Amino acid sequence: PLFLEQSFPSSHAGVSWALAGSLWFSNKKNSRPALAAAALISIGRVLSGVHYLSDVLFGGFVGLIAAWLIAKVNFNLRPISREKK
Numbered sequence: 001p002l003f004l005e006q007s008f009p010s011s012h013a014g015v016s017w018a019l020a021g022s023l024w025f026s027n028k029k030n031s032r033p034a035l036a037a038a039a040l041i042s043i044g045r046v047l048s049g050v051h052y053l054s055d056v057l058f059g060g061f062v063g064l065i066a067a068w069l070i071a072k073v074n075f076n077l078r079p080i081s082r083e084k085k
Contacts, residue, residue, distance in 0.1 A: 010051045013059035014066075016041045021067030038063075 016038040023031035042060055045051040051059075 007051050008055045008058065009062055010042070010045055010055040010059035012045055013038070013042045013051070013056045014063040017060040017063030018067045019063075021064040022070065025067060025071035 020031060020034040020038040023034045038060070042056045045056050046053050
């Protein structure tokens with residue numbers, strides 16, 4: 001199928017940077033390993049010849065924007081409780 005042959009943007013880079021960005025926006029101190037892993041995944045995709053640099057950069061950009069948008073949305077959801085009121 002055609003959708004399996006597309007490389008722009010890199011979904012691996014997008015997902016890894018979205019996860020790392022989510023951690024960064026919630027806890028900067030403990031997000032360093034995730035940021036390093038996202039960078040290594042992105043570099044690995046380029047060095048292995050699976051993606052061009054532009055694919056990885058745009059995928060990472062999309063992932064970080066998605067993480068930022070989710071961090072800015074204020075979900076006012078009440079926790080689900082099994083207790084009857």
